[in-house]
Amino acid sequence: MTGLAFLIPVALLMGLTGLVAFFWSLRNGQFEDLDGAAARILIDDEELPVETKGERG
Amino acid sequence: MASAAPMTQSHETTTLVVPGMHCASCMGKVERALGALPGVQSARVNLTARQVNVAHDAGLGVPELVGALSAIGFPSQPRVEELAPPPSAVKPLLAPLAVAGFACMNVMLLSVSIWSGAEGSTRDLFHLLSAAIGIPAILYAGRVFFASAWAALRHGRTNMDVPISIGVILATGLSLYETLTHGQEAWFDGTLMLLLFLLAGRVLDAMMRDRARAGVDALLRQAAPGAMVVGKGAVDWVPARDLLPGMVMRVASGERLAADGEIVSGASRFDRSLLTGESAAVPVAQGDAVHAGMLNMDAPVDVRVTAAGSDTTLAEIARTMEAAGQHRSAYVRIADRASRLYAPAVHTLAALTFIGWMVAGAGAYASLKIAIAVLIITCPCALGLAVPVAQVVAAGALMRRGIMVKDGSAMERMARIDRALLDKTGTLTLGRPTPDPQALAALPADAAQVALALASHSRHPLSRSLVEAMGAMGVLAAELTQVEEVPGHGVHALWQGRRVALRRPDTAVGGMASVLDIEGQPLRLILFADRLRPDANQALDWMRAMGVEPSILSGDAMAAVAEVARATHMTAQGHASPVDKLEAIQRLQGAGHHVLMAGDGLNDGPALAAAHASIAPGTASDVGRQAADFVFLSDSLLAIPRAMATSRATMRVVRQNFGLAIGYNVLAVPLAMAGMVTPLIAAVAMSTSSLIVIGNSLRLAMAAREPKA
Numbered sequence: 001m002t003g004l005a006f007l008i009p010v011a012l013l014m015g016l017t018g019l020v021a022f023f024w025s026l027r028n029g030q031f032e033d034l035d036g037a038a039a040r041i042l043i044d045d046e047e048l049p050v051e052t053k054g055e056r057g
Numbered sequence: 058m059a060s061a062a063p064m065t066q067s068h069e070t071t072t073l074v075v076p077g078m079h080c081a082s083c084m085g086k087v088e089r090a091l092g093a094l095p096g097v098q099s100a101r102v103n104l105t106a107r108q109v110n111v112a113h114d115a116g117l118g119v120p121e122l123v124g125a126l127s128a129i130g131f132p133s134q135p136r137v138e139e140l141a142p143p144p145s146a147v148k149p150l151l152a153p154l155a156v157a158g159f160a161c162m163n164v165m166l167l168s169v170s171i172w173s174g175a176e177g178s179t180r181d182l183f184h185l186l187s188a189a190i191g192i193p194a195i196l197y198a199g200r201v202f203f204a205s206a207w208a209a210l211r212h213g214r215t216n217m218d219v220p221i222s223i224g225v226i227l228a229t230g231l232s233l234y235e236t237l238t239h240g241q242e243a244w245f246d247g248t249l250m251l252l253l254f255l256l257a258g259r260v261l262d263a264m265m266r267d268r269a270r271a272g273v274d275a276l277l278r279q280a281a282p283g284a285m286v287v288g289k290g291a292v293d294w295v296p297a298r299d300l301l302p303g304m305v306m307r308v309a310s311g312e313r314l315a316a317d318g319e320i321v322s323g324a325s326r327f328d329r330s331l332l333t334g335e336s337a338a339v340p341v342a343q344g345d346a347v348h349a350g351m352l353n354m355d356a357p358v359d360v361r362v363t364a365a366g367s368d369t370t371l372a373e374i375a376r377t378m379e380a381a382g383q384h385r386s387a388y389v390r391i392a393d394r395a396s397r398l399y400a401p402a403v404h405t406l407a408a409l410t411f412i413g414w415m416v417a418g419a420g421a422y423a424s425l426k427i428a429i430a431v432l433i434i435t436c437p438c439a440l441g442l443a444v445p446v447a448q449v450v451a452a453g454a455l456m457r458r459g460i461m462v463k464d465g466s467a468m469e470r471m472a473r474i475d476r477a478l479l480d481k482t483g484t485l486t487l488g489r490p491t492p493d494p495q496a497l498a499a500l501p502a503d504a505a506q507v508a509l510a511l512a513s514h515s516r517h518p519l520s521r522s523l524v525e526a527m528g529a530m531g532v533l534a535a536e537l538t539q540v541e542e543v544p545g546h547g548v549h550a551l552w553q554g555r556r557v558a559l560r561r562p563d564t565a566v567g568g569m570a571s572v573l574d575i576e577g578q579p580l581r582l583i584l585f586a587d588r589l590r591p592d593a594n595q596a597l598d599w600m601r602a603m604g605v606e607p608s609i610l611s612g613d614a615m616a617a618v619a620e621v622a623r624a625t626h627m628t629a630q631g632h633a634s635p636v637d638k639l640e641a642i643q644r645l646q647g648a649g650h651h652v653l654m655a656g657d658g659l660n661d662g663p664a665l666a667a668a669h670a671s672i673a674p675g676t677a678s679d680v681g682r683q684a685a686d687f688v689f690l691s692d693s694l695l696a697i698p699r700a701m702a703t704s705r706a707t708m709r710v711v712r713q714n715f716g717l718a719i720g721y722n723v724l725a726v727p728l729a730m731a732g733m734v735t736p737l738i739a740a741v742a743m744s745t746s747s748l749i750v751i752g753n754s755l756r757l758a759m760a761a762r763e764p765k766a
Contacts, residue, residue: 011166012190026152031151033105043085
């Protein structure tokens with residue numbers, strides 16, 4: 001019984017962590033472009049896509 | 058702070074639609090090309106929507122971005138806001154699906170312990186935990202169904218969601234009562250599983266609609282929506298919706314008109330096939346009226362806009378289409394027809410069970426418990442999955458073959474077709490002039506290389522078609538110098554010190570032709586014609602084998618139609634106006650036929666909207682693509698019978714799925730009514746029936762293949 005008291009909260013917490021992670025990724029727009037995500041792994045270039053360039057005053 | 062002067066240039070984001078992107082290397086190319094432009098902060102491709110979002114300085118305009126992409130071979134347009142895709146149907150369902158999945162798995166874990174013999178206080182604790190997880194999850198994940206059921210009830214209707222909602226709410230209430238009174242059985246696991254399976258079905262259904270729409274949306278925005286307008290000494294690009302009567306458009310060869318107008322200078326030939334189906338180009342000169350959607354074939358002309366937007370011939374056809382498409386919205390999808398029968402049947406059974414046990418003297422509580430078990434066990438999971446899974450698998454198989462399906466009901470309608478009417482220009486034929494294969498084969502190797510090199514310097518439709526045909530033959534281009542294109546007179550250049558030219562013939566020949574003129578060699582004539590699509594006869598035979606009678610319905614002149622009719626052994630009606638086409642379809646429908654319309658032009662729009670099902674090639678006018686249920690991207694005509702055969706196979710599988718789901722209920726319901734169903738049996742029975750339906754649907758993955766000869 002003591003084992004259960006320990007294991008059940010652990011199991012639930014792990015499940016909840018997964019759920020929270022999923023919600024976070026949904027909010028973050030990671031499900032916006034599933035085809036693109038699948039393809040992006042195949043882009044084999046050394047230079048990453050351009051992020052912010054320095055501001056030119 | 059807010060009123061401080063801007064520190065840097067203001068930033069803008071622009072969304073470009075790039076229909077040509079389809080793979081990882083395209084994405085990389087597009088992002089790199091845009092990122093290399095000075096003033097671009099970031100470029101990110103969304104492959105699903107075939108778009109790229111660019112963040113850039115305000116000083117950088119759309120033409121520069123479009124130019125950078127066309128330099129690497131990707132045509133693109135800024136996204137027109139009113140054509141922005143509607144929000145995805147999948148997204149709002151993903152969170153409920155995840156919650157149902159999480160809760161279902163955890164509650165199932167606890168339930169397994171109960172089934173394996175947890176007793177007394179342990180069982181009560183597990184039930185309480187299940188309730189703590191299950192009730193919030195059921196409330197959250199069930200909202201989708203509760204909302205839709207409530208809306209139906211408020212309007213005095215019923216739908217599939219009504220029995221689901223009633224079953225879910227009753228089962229949850231009963232389980233909570235059992236938990237609080239130290240009962241033996243709780244149904245949280247079954248309720249959650251039901252929600253999980255149903256939501257999975259909904260998500261699949263929505264996914265298919267999203268995916269089809271993304272592809273079609275990208276196509277719809279392909280049409281060049283604008284024109285170069287001649288202003289005071291400058292030429293500016295103006296989007297079609299901003300064109301006003303009186304403006305003068307400069308239309309280069311190979312460009313489509315964006316508005317109706319009349320020629321003010323220059324002379325050329327215009328291809329009207331998209332408007333009327335006529336395959337022969339018509340010569341136009343100063344003073345002639347021309348219409349939006351026509352393609353300029355030869356030389357640049359200036360056109361004064363006489364009508365734009367809702368006054369054009371285009372808009373006229375659109376109005377006819379709207380009237381023609383009325384009846385199609387009345388089509389009821391098979392899943393909805395099934396649920397109309399299903400809901401009353403289930404409720405009647407549950408009520409009968411309750412009454413029966415009351416009469417047998419089991420007491421209200423026990424009778425209610427058994428009645429709820431009946432509601433849960435007749436779970437429509439398998440029914441809810443029967444249609445969407447089959448349609449999603451089939452749509453995926455078709456998509457891999459380059460055929461896009463607008464929605465599931467399109468397949469249901471397509472499966473019942475017994476007559477097919479095919480437009481000629483652009484549907485049976487490729488809709489573009491292609492060079493005579495024999496003339497190309499007869500060219501010596503060096504002459505072919507020169508022809509390819511010359512043609513690659515021109516935007517003339519004949520030249521572009523020549524480049525495409527020779528590229529497919531594997532010809533390499535020769536080295537040329539001093540290349541210049543004279544509009545209306547072809548391309549001239551030097552090759553190994555000799556003058557070479559690709560130009561129009563000196564004497565009139567029947568149809569379209571180019572002459573390859575190499576100094577010191579005889580002139581070579583290359584004839585062009587609008588040829589039948591590859592595999593046309595094979596495709597028509599496949600249709601006939603399926604019991605579908607094809608015939609031609611074209612707006613082209615009778616002589617041209619008769620020629621194609623002879624080559625394909627079909628009956629034909631030529632010279633048909635958009636209204637004639639519409640009437641031909643209504644006549645056949647009046648005779649009890651289910652008619653498929655295959656067409657590409659604006660003149661086919663009303664017919665496409667009126668037919669029982671419709672299919673258009675990807676090269677069709679945007680009106681045609683909008684009205685069609687299916688859009689095929691390949692050149693081969695086999696796409697049409699393939700879409701038919703796949704739709705029929707899909708409906709066969711859907712009917713089998715219904716049979717399986719109903720068979721399961723026939724077995725399970727007597728058990729439930731006899732009060733012999735425990736939560737364990739319910740869980741096993743429910744998941745098995747759903748898995749069988751999914752497995753049966755997966756057989757469709759191979760559905761889009763040709764019949765074995």
